[in-house]
Amino acid sequence: MSRYSAAEIEARWQDAWEQASVFRAVRSDDKPKYYVLEMFPYPSGRIHMGHVRNYTMGDVIARHKLATGHNVLHPMGWDAFGMPAENAAMASGGHPKDWTYQNIADMRGQMKPLGLSIDWSREFATCDPEYYSQQQALFLDMLEAGLVYRKNAVVNWDPVDMTVLANEQVIDGKGWRSGAEVERRELTQWFFKISDMAEELLEALDTLDNWPAKVRLMQENWIGKSRGLQFSFSMVDGLEGHDRVEVYTTRPDTLMGASFIGVSPDHPLARQLEKDDDALAEFNAECRKGGTTAEALETAEKLGYDTGLRVRHPFDTSWELPVYVANFILMDYGTGAIFGCPAHDQRDFDFATKYGLPIISTYLPSQDSVDELTEAFVPSKTEEVYYNRGFAGAAHQTGNDAVDAAIAFCESQGVGQGVTKYRLRDWGLSRQRYWGCPIPVVHCATCGVVPEAKENLPVRLPDDVSFDVPGNPLDRHPTWRQTSCPSCGGAALRESDTMDTFVDSSWYYARFTSPHAPTPTDAEDAAYWMNVDQYIGGIEHAILHLLYSRFFARAMHITGHLPKSAIEPFNALFTQGMVTHEIYQTRDAKGRPVYHLPEEVTDGRLNDGTEVSIVPSAKMSKSKKNVVDPERIISAYGADTARWFVLSDSPPERDVEWTAAGAEAAYKHLARVYRIVSEIVDDIAKDASPEADEALLREMHRAIHDVTGGVESFGFNAAVARLYAFTNTLSKSTAGAAAKRQAATVLAQLMSPMTPHLSEELWQMLGGTGLIVTAPWPVADAAMLIDDTITLPVQINGKRRGEIEVAQDATKEEVEKIALALDAVQKALEGGQPKKVIVVPGRIVNVVI
RNA sequence: GCGGGCGUGAUGGAAUGGUAGACAUACCAGACUUAAAAUCUGUUGGGGCUUAGCCCCGUGUGGGUUCGAGUCCCACCGCCCGCACCA
Numbered sequence: 001m002s003r004y005s006a007a008e009i010e011a012r013w014q015d016a017w018e019q020a021s022v023f024r025a026v027r028s029d030d031k032p033k034y035y036v037l038e039m040f041p042y043p044s045g046r047i048h049m050g051h052v053r054n055y056t057m058g059d060v061i062a063r064h065k066l067a068t069g070h071n072v073l074h075p076m077g078w079d080a081f082g083m084p085a086e087n088a089a090m091a092s093g094g095h096p097k098d099w100t101y102q103n104i105a106d107m108r109g110q111m112k113p114l115g116l117s118i119d120w121s122r123e124f125a126t127c128d129p130e131y132y133s134q135q136q137a138l139f140l141d142m143l144e145a146g147l148v149y150r151k152n153a154v155v156n157w158d159p160v161d162m163t164v165l166a167n168e169q170v171i172d173g174k175g176w177r178s179g180a181e182v183e184r185r186e187l188t189q190w191f192f193k194i195s196d197m198a199e200e201l202l203e204a205l206d207t208l209d210n211w212p213a214k215v216r217l218m219q220e221n222w223i224g225k226s227r228g229l230q231f232s233f234s235m236v237d238g239l240e241g242h243d244r245v246e247v248y249t250t251r252p253d254t255l256m257g258a259s260f261i262g263v264s265p266d267h268p269l270a271r272q273l274e275k276d277d278d279a280l281a282e283f284n285a286e287c288r289k290g291g292t293t294a295e296a297l298e299t300a301e302k303l304g305y306d307t308g309l310r311v312r313h314p315f316d317t318s319w320e321l322p323v324y325v326a327n328f329i330l331m332d333y334g335t336g337a338i339f340g341c342p343a344h345d346q347r348d349f350d351f352a353t354k355y356g357l358p359i360i361s362t363y364l365p366s367q368d369s370v371d372e373l374t375e376a377f378v379p380s381k382t383e384e385v386y387y388n389r390g391f392a393g394a395a396h397q398t399g400n401d402a403v404d405a406a407i408a409f410c411e412s413q414g415v416g417q418g419v420t421k422y423r424l425r426d427w428g429l430s431r432q433r434y435w436g437c438p439i440p441v442v443h444c445a446t447c448g449v450v451p452e453a454k455e456n457l458p459v460r461l462p463d464d465v466s467f468d469v470p471g472n473p474l475d476r477h478p479t480w481r482q483t484s485c486p487s488c489g490g491a492a493l494r495e496s497d498t499m500d501t502f503v504d505s506s507w508y509y510a511r512f513t514s515p516h517a518p519t520p521t522d523a524e525d526a527a528y529w530m531n532v533d534q535y536i537g538g539i540e541h542a543i544l545h546l547l548y549s550r551f552f553a554r555a556m557h558i559t560g561h562l563p564k565s566a567i568e569p570f571n572a573l574f575t576q577g578m579v580t581h582e583i584y585q586t587r588d589a590k591g592r593p594v595y596h597l598p599e600e601v602t603d604g605r606l607n608d609g610t611e612v613s614i615v616p617s618a619k620m621s622k623s624k625k626n627v628v629d630p631e632r633i634i635s636a637y638g639a640d641t642a643r644w645f646v647l648s649d650s651p652p653e654r655d656v657e658w659t660a661a662g663a664e665a666a667y668k669h670l671a672r673v674y675r676i677v678s679e680i681v682d683d684i685a686k687d688a689s690p691e692a693d694e695a696l697l698r699e700m701h702r703a704i705h706d707v708t709g710g711v712e713s714f715g716f717n718a719a720v721a722r723l724y725a726f727t728n729t730l731s732k733s734t735a736g737a738a739a740k741r742q743a744a745t746v747l748a749q750l751m752s753p754m755t756p757h758l759s760e761e762l763w764q765m766l767g768g769t770g771l772i773v774t775a776p777w778p779v780a781d782a783a784m785l786i787d788d789t790i791t792l793p794v795q796i797n798g799k800r801r802g803e804i805e806v807a808q809d810a811t812k813e814e815v816e817k818i819a820l821a822l823d824a825v826q827k828a829l830e831g832g833q834p835k836k837v838i839v840v841p842g843r844i845v846n847v848v849i
Numbered sequence: 850g851c852g853g854g855c856g857u858g859a860u861g862g863a864a865u866g867g868u869a870g871a872c873a874u875a876c877c878a879g880a881c882u883u884a885a886a887a888u889c890u891g892u893u894g895g896g897g898c899u900u901a902g903c904c905c906c907g908u909g910u911g912g913g914u915u916c917g918a919g920u921c922c923c924a925c926c927g928c929c930c931g932c933a934c935c936a
Contacts, residue, residue: 079936082935082936155934156934164934166935167933168935170934210866214854217852218853218854221851221853222852222933292933292934293933294851295850295851295932296850298850298932300850332933344851347850374928375910428933430934431932492898500932500934501935502933502934502936507896523911538930539930540855540931540935541931543933544932544933545936547933553895648872648873649862649873649874650861650862655929656861659874662873666873669873672888716865717861717862718863718871720871720873721862721863721872721873722872724869725871725872751892791868793867793868793869795867795868795916797916797917798915798917798918837916838916838917844867844868844917845867845878848916
């Protein structure tokens with residue numbers, strides 16, 4: 001009997017699949033199509049365990065669908081543009097293109113040994129000119145359809161490196177390389193009009209039944225639909241061009257508690273005032289320092305500047321309110337101006353306390369009471385009843401009712417109007433970077449901004465660029481920008497901004513349906529393969545990537561590149577958890593932490609005997625060195641072990657901790673299965689015992705039922721546990737050779753989506769015909785799943801006190817009678833009668849005394 | 850700050866509102882072995898008792914709903930993720 005040799009087995013079966021072209025996806029009307037897609041990787045250079053987990057899950061689905069008679073599309077590609085390539089070029093002098101394609105080659109080489117059922121003939125990288133050419137064509141179509149426009153927007157500006165920074169490059173408000181305090185600066189940028197689709201993107205969330213509820217909720221909150229009142233305060237002493245300040249509020253019911261109004265430092269009023277007020281100019285400049293992220297703005301200390309201007313309250317013109325410029329007000333949302341109601345908003349409360357502004361309660365227990373507030377009071381939506389000072393209609397109402405009543409009242413008094421707003425902003429796609437898809441427009445002195453002609457696509461990235469100085473190499477390229485205007489033929493300059501890499505990943509799923517078509521999509525292929533039936537990826541993409549993809553699918557429909565049926569491109573979504581690992585840490589002479597790779601640590605010590613401290617498991621990251629290289633695992637144990645392990649233990653949506661012991665155990669189990677099956681194959685002479693045969697086959701059908709259910713519902717860890725249990729049963733079974741061979745064959749099949757190589761080997765050993773990968777999935781015999789008698793737990797007052805054996809089809813009355821006859825029940829009853837007996841058929845009996 | 854999530858033995862975790870701890874790891878004991886490894890078998894939530902057995906407690910904390918709560922509701926504590934130029 002031979003031993004389990006993963007390396008030999010895996011190479012052999014990967015060749016066999018390759019030769020039989022079993023994963024090549026071809027359109028066919030004989031079978032239902034199934035498109036399974038995992039979020040494609042960024043080519044960082046090394047695959048990591050997170051990739052292994054993600055692609056293994058997709059592979060389990062794909063292989064199971066293949067076995068259940070589907071025509072499966074399971075492609076793979078590379079999200080290949082982005083900053084790391086430029087950073088590498090800056091650090092080591094190479095070219096982003098070379099770096100990226102080398103990484104792709106490396107990662108493909110690490111991925112193929114995993115034995116994924118991928119149609120590699122469809123592979124592409126988003127930095128392939130063939131791909132980004134079609135992206136440019138899409139952009140031009142979207143521009144023509146009015147889905148793209150230009151406006152000013154704020155970026156992070158590094159005043160020392162003279163370059164735009166990504167949020168990631170801003171650390172504690174400072175540039176990551178220069179250390180200079182980052183400033184906010186306005187540039188003219190391209191935008192997708194995603195906000196026009198806010199309502200549709202919101203409403204359609206309801207149709208996404210097979211998406212996680214939490215992702216839909218997060219998208220709903222991101223779109224942020226709100227109903228509020230838009231109105232204006234008139235100025236006591238008007239400023240030129242500013243006799244009113246327009247305000248939007250979602251809490252008009254607190255209007256009688258207003259004690260100040262605040263405007264953004266970027267509000268036109270603030271900008272006008274700062275021209276004649278040096279102190280304000282300085283204040284505004286201070287506010288414009290630091291990063292542009294919402295987090296940075298929201299967590300910064302709340303600061304205000306009293307402009308000295310006063311406005312009149314709309315309901316009482318003798319009531320004057322001060323106008324502050326405040327750093328926490330966003331120009332992007334609403335009108336860039338708010339009224340502050342300290343009594344009912346904690347942020348306003350803090351602001352009022354700091355600047356000595358009045359705190360006026362509008363929600364009070366009664367008309368005559370006065371609140372001494374130590375923090376903002378927010379009336380709960382369910383709690384009754386507070387008197388709302390000032391609004392006849394809104395008194396004694398809370399939550400949305402109070403808001404609606406307040407809007408109605410204000411409208412009736414001619415103060416503003418109710419409006420619906422969305423938090424969702426348009427998607428700025430311009431990036432001042434080289435390694436991205438060039439935006440295909442030119443700037444012509446005569447014609448202005450002109451779209452490049454489609455026949456001139458692609459607008460290719462030039463290869464001769466350098467990264468020795470910061471900033472965008474396209475900007476300073478000696479010739480690349482020089483071109484002629486497609487409209488007038490005169491001299492013109494190319495746009496030097498490239499597209500956000502989110503654009504690349506917003507339509508790649510559609511491109512996979514026809515990766516080499518001369519247009520963005522091929523109509524027949526798109527109609528056949530779309531939608532993605534199962535999409536799998538990380539929860540970190542719950543909002544942006546998925547929302548942008550939903551927008552793009554709609555835009556592609558409008559521009560004729562996708563059918564109407566594909567405007568929601570992902571029928572089902574699954575968000576998987578991360579792979580984590582312990583962190584091993586020592587300290588250097590100065591007490592700074594030093595991290596160590598897992599392979600350098602044995603039993604809590606380094607090779608030189610130094611003890612390491614163990615930091616709890618966290619997402620694998622290079623900086624913490626808590627990474628396990630899948631290549632090492634595959635060469636040590638084989639791909640099937642890596643696949644089996646990442647599916648075991650943790651539910652797929654949760655994080656899984658990689659442990660050396662766990663990997664070892666996974667390998668041992670696969671070797672054990674190999675051994676058990678080998679013994680069964682060798683031991684063909686043994687006689688059957690009918691009872692043991694029956695028991696084993698019953699267990700086999702239960703395993704088919706449970707594992708199939710697990711695979712179909714992303715219960716991979718449960719399916720794996722079930723397979724362990726079934727293996728134990730098979731190992732201990734005294735059934736005859738025929739029954740054991742049958743059970744072993746089914747075991748190999750049930751394992752095949754997870755451990756495809758081992759399963760092929762077992763299938764061959766057991767004499768199966770053809771490849772297991774194309775063999776039909778086993779079906780459980782419903783009759784074999786039902787036992788004649790079942791065991792029911794019996795509770796007394798909800799606590800388990802015994803169990804009874806009853807016929808599978810016993811009536812409630814019979815079950816009740818048997819349960820009441822139990823000693824424990826009789827003892828508890830002390831001769832009396834139970835208050836109530838609850839019988840849940842097939843589940844439980846509860847006797848209430 | 851805002852939004853979303855998670856919290857169960859020594860450990861990873863299981864459990865359509867219905868026997869909490871499946872399955873695995875680790876540990877311990879046994880078999881095999883000159884020995885070790887490998888393999889196989891068994892034990893293991895905590896506490897208690899009149900110990901063939903039985904009782905009590907137990908799913909982050911405190912409340913609530915229910916015949917019955919790890920699961921649903923409310924509040925709190927802790928940790929994790931996202932926040933629009935990271936991919």
